[in-house]
Amino acid sequence: MRQRRVTALPVRGPKLADEAYDLILDQLITLKLPPGARITVDELARQFGISQTPIREALGRLKSDGLVTKTHLIGYRVTPQWTREQFQQLYEIRLLLEPAAARLAAAKISSQDAGSLERFVSDMEQAVSDEKRVNYGHFALHDSEFHDRIARASGNELIVDALSRLHAHMHIFRLYFHAWVTESAIAEHEAIVAAIVARNPDEAEHAMRSHIEESWNRLQKGF
Structure with a gap:
């Protein structure tokens, strides 16, 4: 990125x-x-x-x-703020790409990159725990980097490029509606990383799919 x-x-x-x-x-x-x-x-x-x-x-x-x-x-x-229907379509694409990226990452990630991903998520968790409510603006770029690291670990450059475009729309929406980081999102990130580090493609795909679905449920509150 x-x-x-x-x-x-x-x-x-x-x-x-x-x-x-x-x-x-x-x-x-x-x-x-x-x-x-x-x-x-x-x-x-x-x-x-x-x-x-x-x-x-x-x-x-x-x-x-x-x-x-x-x-x-x-x-x-x-571009004007996207509608609910447009974001629903965005999440449909994310559900096609990101679970696949997590599966590929679990199969391909190097030991060095796996350790780096673990440390990155640990740092994110620490930053959130330091404040009771962390504005999404403080968290957005780290969240994007988390998803981008997994996409890069998949080894599929088309997935990397497609997701980088989608994530920008996500950030703009969340900042505009003053979204907040949730403990659930942090826990979901940890589950994804645990599966990737364990090199369990099935579990990594499942954890990412669950995360995207829960993220959509949280996002709908902004409409």
């Missing part, structure tokens, strides 16, 4: 469009650019200290991801 940075771009080079993509995406998932907001290319170029060309390239990618829209003679806007 590409690291997201929020500071102005320090250098120029062939990766400017990638850097601009990360910076704009950060503003989307932190709601600095909320659903429906107008996006001004000139303003972003001044803010990031770069030309309009990489900004337009980045916005084109975000449009392909479904995170921004473009209207002729009007320009770019952040």
Whole structure:
């Protein structure tokens, strides 16, 4: 998963469009650019200290991801908040991809990556236990990294790419409706990791499927 940075771009080079993509995406998932907001290319170029060309390239990618829209003679806007039906379709896709990713990860993960995943989840649990109620904004990127690590461990790059697009929509929704981390979600993460580390594909697939289903049940409270 590409690291997201929020500071102005320090250098120029062939990766400017990638850097601009990360910076704009950060503003989307932190709601600095909320659903429906107008996006001004000139303003972003001044803010990031770069030309309009990489900004337009980045916005084109975000449009392909479904995170921004473009209207002729009007320009770019952040995609409006998804409907319940759209999120239900998103979860249907997650139920197809993420249990499969967990199954593959359990079969393929290296000992080093398994240990790293265990430590990562332990750190997440500790961060949550330090506060009685942890705002999802403090947890979102770690949650995304958790799912992305499992996707990468599956060895299937198409799954990695597809899930990275879906997770951005999830974060925006949860931040917009002030969702909270729950102890149940943490326990579900631990069950998934335990199955992957034990190299039990059946249990890993089952644990991930249960997690996605419970996540959908929690998400529906926002509608």
